[in-house]
Amino acid sequence: MSETFLEVRNLVKIFGKLTAVDNVSFKVEQGEVVTLLGPSGCGKTTTLRMVAGFEKPNAGEVEIAGRVVVSTNRRIQVPPERRDIGMVFQSYAIWPHMTVFENVAFPLKVRHANRQEIKERVEKTLDLVGLANFSDRPAILLSGGQQQRVSLARALVYSPSILLLDEPLSNLDAKLREQMRIELKRLQQQLGFTVLFVTHDQIEAMSLSTRLAVMNQGHIEQLGPPQEVYERPQTPFVEDFLGRILRFRGTVTERQSNYQVVEFDGVKNVQVRVSDGAEQAAVGKKILVAIRPEDVRVERDHAPGRGNIIPCDVENVLHLGREYELVLRVADRVCTITVPRESGSKVGQTIGLYLPAEHLRVWAATAALEETGTEQTTRAGSAARDFRAG
Amino acid sequence: MANVTVADSIPQRRILTVEPSSLLIGLLFIVVAFLVLTPLLLLLVGSFQLARPGEAPVYGLAGWKRAFSDPSILEALWNTVSLAVVRQAIALVIGVILAWLIARTDLPWRKGLEFMFWISFFLPSLPVALGWILLLDGKFGLLNQWLQALPFVSGPIFNVYSYWGIVWIHMTTSLGVKVLLLAPAFRNLDASLEESARSCGATPAMTLIRIVVPLMMPAILVSTVLGLIRSMEAFEIELLVGVPIGLFVYSTKIRDLVAYEPPDYASATALGSIFLLLLLVMVALQRNYLGQRHYRTVTGRGFSTNPTSLGRWRWPIFAMVALTAFSVTVVPVAVLLMGTFMRAFGYFNIANPWTMENWQRVLADPSLIRSLWNTIFVGLGTAVTGAIFYSLIAYVVVRRHFKGKAALDFISWLPWAVPGILMGLALLWTVFETRILLFLYGSVYLLIIALFIKSMPFGVQISKSVLVQLGAELEEAARISGGSWLQTYGRVVVPLLTPTLIVVGLLGFMSAARDISTVVLLGSSQSRTMALLALDYAFGGQFERGSVVAFMTSMVVIVIALISHFVGRKVGIGER
Numbered sequence: 013m014s015e016t017f018l019e020v021r022n023l024v025k026i027f028g029k030l031t032a033v034d035n036v037s038f039k040v041e042q043g044e045v046v047t048l049l050g051p052s053g054c055g056k057t058t059t060l061r062m063v064a065g066f067e068k069p070n071a072g073e074v075e076i077a078g079r080v081v082v083s084t085n086r087r088i089q090v091p092p093e094r095r096d097i098g099m100v101f102q103s104y105a106i107w108p109h110m111t112v113f114e115n116v117a118f119p120l121k122v123r124h125a126n127r128q129e130i131k132e133r134v135e136k137t138l139d140l141v142g143l144a145n146f147s148d149r150p151a152i153l154l155s156g157g158q159q160q161r162v163s164l165a166r167a168l169v170y171s172p173s174i175l176l177l178d179e180p181l182s183n184l185d186a187k188l189r190e191q192m193r194i195e196l197k198r199l200q201q202q203l204g205f206t207v208l209f210v211t212h213d214q215i216e217a218m219s220l221s222t223r224l225a226v227m228n229q230g231h232i233e234q235l236g237p238p239q240e241v242y243e244r245p246q247t248p249f250v251e252d253f254l255g256r257i258l259r260f261r262g263t264v265t266e267r268q269s270n271y272q273v274v275e276f277d278g279v280k281n282v283q284v285r286v287s288d289g290a291e292q293a294a295v296g297k298k299i300l301v302a303i304r305p306e307d308v309r310v311e312r313d314h315a316p317g318r319g320n321i322i323p324c325d326v327e328n329v330l331h332l333g334r335e336y337e338l339v340l341r342v343a344d345r346v347c348t349i350t351v352p353r354e355s356g357s358k359v360g361q362t363i364g365l366y367l368p369a370e371h372l373r374v375w376a377a378t379a380a381l382e383e384t385g386t387e388q389t390t391r392a393g394s395a396a397r398d399f400r401a402g
Numbered sequence: 403m404a405n406v407t408v409a410d411s412i413p414q415r416r417i418l419t420v421e422p423s424s425l426l427i428g429l430l431f432i433v434v435a436f437l438v439l440t441p442l443l444l445l446l447v448g449s450f451q452l453a454r455p456g457e458a459p460v461y462g463l464a465g466w467k468r469a470f471s472d473p474s475i476l477e478a479l480w481n482t483v484s485l486a487v488v489r490q491a492i493a494l495v496i497g498v499i500l501a502w503l504i505a506r507t508d509l510p511w512r513k514g515l516e517f518m519f520w521i522s523f524f525l526p527s528l529p530v531a532l533g534w535i536l537l538l539d540g541k542f543g544l545l546n547q548w549l550q551a552l553p554f555v556s557g558p559i560f561n562v563y564s565y566w567g568i569v570w571i572h573m574t575t576s577l578g579v580k581v582l583l584l585a586p587a588f589r590n591l592d593a594s595l596e597e598s599a600r601s602c603g604a605t606p607a608m609t610l611i612r613i614v615v616p617l618m619m620p621a622i623l624v625s626t627v628l629g630l631i632r633s634m635e636a637f638e639i640e641l642l643v644g645v646p647i648g649l650f651v652y653s654t655k656i657r658d659l660v661a662y663e664p665p666d667y668a669s670a671t672a673l674g675s676i677f678l679l680l681l682l683v684m685v686a687l688q689r690n691y692l693g694q695r696h697y698r699t700v701t702g703r704g705f706s707t708n709p710t711s712l713g714r715w716r717w718p719i720f721a722m723v724a725l726t727a728f729s730v731t732v733v734p735v736a737v738l739l740m741g742t743f744m745r746a747f748g749y750f751n752i753a754n755p756w757t758m759e760n761w762q763r764v765l766a767d768p769s770l771i772r773s774l775w776n777t778i779f780v781g782l783g784t785a786v787t788g789a790i791f792y793s794l795i796a797y798v799v800v801r802r803h804f805k806g807k808a809a810l811d812f813i814s815w816l817p818w819a820v821p822g823i824l825m826g827l828a829l830l831w832t833v834f835e836t837r838i839l840l841f842l843y844g845s846v847y848l849l850i851i852a853l854f855i856k857s858m859p860f861g862v863q864i865s866k867s868v869l870v871q872l873g874a875e876l877e878e879a880a881r882i883s884g885g886s887w888l889q890t891y892g893r894v895v896v897p898l899l900t901p902t903l904i905v906v907g908l909l910g911f912m913s914a915a916r917d918i919s920t921v922v923l924l925g926s927s928q929s930r931t932m933a934l935l936a937l938d939y940a941f942g943g944q945f946e947r948g949s950v951v952a953f954m955t956s957m958v959v960i961v962i963a964l965i966s967h968f969v970g971r972k973v974g975i976g977e978r
Binding site: 064065066091092093094095096097098099101102103105107108109118119122123163166167170176 | 592594595597598599600601602603604605606608612613616617619
């Protein structure tokens with residue numbers, strides 16, 4: 013228990029008719045970066061704001077560093093300033109009437125630190141975020157990236173129990189975002205602070221998190237280490253939201269103890285073995301088979317005799333510069349994958365897509381899922397090498 | 403050779419098309435500069451001119467000496483400053499609280515309450531003052547009579563004819579502008595700026611003092627300076643409840659100096675010059691202060707404005723705010739309306755106190771009919787000239803590049819800092835001094851000129867803000883298609899600007915209907931507007947008739963305000 017820095021228990025937040033956060037629970041251990049990831053409106057920011065104390069939950073509890081700060085049952089609602097948290101806002105919320113130094117010194121001033129200590133700690137923190145020479149600059153004259161650093165310094169300067177980051181990188185341009193992401197990772201590893209991070213950007217979530225929680229419509233769909241969530245999504249939503257996906261319709265034709273055999277709609281005489289047991293469908297049932305495009309390999313040999321290879325026609329080839337985009341037709345549906353330049357595919361050619369059994373996942377066919385799979389742009393991982401080898 | 407001919411013809415054509423437009427800009431510049439600057443300069447010059455208008459000029463410092471030695475003038479100066487400061491201090495505190503409650507909390511009916519303050523902003527002060535006189539007069543005031551009915555009260559509690567009476571009436575007319583200016587500023591404050599302070603460990607009180615108030619400083623400053631200018635402008639309230647007890651402020655003093663024989667223009671203009679310089683310095687300081695600071699806050703997608711919960715104080719606070727809102731709108735106007743049906747203003751105990759006679763007499767009075775026509779004429783004149791010139795000034799300043807653009811912008815804004823009574827005095831003096839303009843004296847045209855100048859800053863600002871929003875591409879497309887800039891202005895800008903022009907025109911008309919202090923020195927019995935007629939009735943002791951005309955005036959003003967509000971909302975003009 014002493015390891016747990018933040019615990020959220022059964023949080024519920026209702027806005028009018030909408031349940032924005034629906035019974036959310038999770039823990040953040042010391043030194044961890046836990047990310048709430050999801051599309052806009054999934055309740056991630058509301059959850060964060062309840063942890064910070066800016067929203068009052070309709071039900072649930074929040075415990076920070078062993079102290080209950082929110083409990084609807086016990087009528088506890090500690091105001092934000094007494095929660096010992098640091099927060100970085102999406103808009104940075106830099107106070108425009110203060111200099112960089114004054115912005116960062118503010119939390120120490122309200123804590124009545126003495127002048128010498130304030131000076132030392134502010135300078136140390138500014139140095140840490142790479143703004144050592146900007147102390148006297150009016151905060152508003154800084155660039156976006158610099159404001160971001162001030163905001164971070166201001167949240168770190170008093171060493172709060174936990175740092176809350178609300179989409180901190182989303183207002184930066186692409187290059188700066190990448191740079192700040194790496195910087196944030198470095199700072200976190202160096203100082204070891206505990207972070208609750210909210211973002212809709214999966215790259216940020218994947219690269220920064222110790223564990224990540226994918227949220228959808230107010231609840232957590234899956235919570236785990238990024239790699240696990242990516243490779244073993246437990247719901248179609250998670251699979252679709254993280255990374256890219258190819259989906260095929262099919263029918264189960266055979267069931268064995270450790271695999272099932274599927275025949276894709278419109279592809280005659282091709283049997284695909286699937287090791288996934290997530291959707292235990294009976295023989296004859298309609299299902300969807302999904303695979304990450306980087307797990308697909310393009311094979312020149314498309315003879316139906318070999319296992320798990322489906323033939324498809326190259327309808328179009330688009331030159332993207334460093335790679336090609338192939339528009340492929342598989343029976344009645346079109347999907348696109350990208351392959352390296354050297355692959356040499358031509359329009360009209362028939363190629364084979366090798367779908368490794370261990371990477372295929374099976375989901376029950378629902379109308380909502382089928383829609384997402386009709387046109388797909390995806391990327392084939394190591395396909396080219398195999399293509400040439402074949 | 404053919405090539406050369408074509409090349410030669412191009413510059414010629416360009417010269418021909420550019421010339422009239424720069425001529426027009428030059429003309430516009432001269433007209434605006436003449437109208438705004440001449441009166442102000444002559445006001446300064448006039449303070450050194452001792453001879454009566456029409457006689458050979460004699461220059462000297464006697465006017466200034468009198469202005470600084472006459473104890474009654476010094477007292478008026480002191481009263482002006484002290485009243486202005488006291489009023490601003492109280493109004494600012496209450497205004498900030500009201501604006502915050504309306505813009506940032508879950509106060510019930512806050513939209514309706516804001517609307518009431520908006521109405522109160524437009525309510526002319528004369529009707530409000532008459533309403534309060536009826537309520538708070540020492541002898542016949544309604545509130546006093548009611549309170550004296552209580553067993554433990556003897557003698558009147560309130561007396562509106564006093565220093566605090568003036569403060570009180572002004573409070574009810576100046577809260578509206580505070581709320582109007584401050585509420586949007588509070589609304590635009592990114593809540594994450596407050597939230598970040600809270601998350602850093604600052605209490606709500608500390609956040610208010612260290613973050614919110616400094617961020618609100620520009621709006622607070624603007625509203626304070628505007629409030630000070632408006633309190634310099636204040637005239638009718640001081641005339642009605644100050645002059646009867648010998649309490650003069652500088653505006654009523656100027657009237658005193660000019661209106662009675664022999665008129666002392668030197669002292670009056672000297673007194674005016676002092677305030678003019680004072681205000682210009684103040685406004686320059688304010689602009690400088692605002693210019694130095696960079697209050698461009700980053701408003702990214704994280705912009706949030708969660709209303710603060712007032713908790714169990716919600717309804718008690720609502721009651722307080724609603725009471726305030728009623729006191730600045732419904733209460734004085736309702737009492738005024740009641741007053742129009744009284745045989746003797748404020749006497750409830752006489753036999754048969756109610757009558758329709760006031761209305762009948764006023765409506766049959768030829769001077770009302772004349773003032774009605776004057777109001778309409780002056781109103782339309784101000785509206786039409788204003789709509790044309792203000793939008794042209796704005797267009798030229800926003801879109802055209804020429805030398806002196808900044809100067810034109812500044813001059814068109816300058817009347818903002820000049821109280822109406824000073825503008826009136828300056829124009830009066832200009833008419834007398836320049837002789838050739840003497841024919842304007844006593845005519846409605848002089849009133850139109852005065853109100854045209856007075857409404858200029860606001861009209862130009864509104865048009866500018868709309869033009870900036872429109873973007874230049876639409877016009878550039880017209881230019882590319884071959885239109886000259888005047889054609890472009892007429893065919894593209896004006897149609898797009900029409901709703902704005904209507905609003906500007908309506909506001910010009912409204913100023914003709916409600917303004918007293920700008921035109922009080924200029925209007926004669928032939929050219930006075932309804933507002934001036936109401937003032938003349940009321941100051942002459944005919945409260946019953948005065949209240950009838952004042953009530954009619956305020957209704958006209960409110961109706962125009964509502965129309966311009968609804969037209970303005972379509973083009974996104976802020977509710978100011």
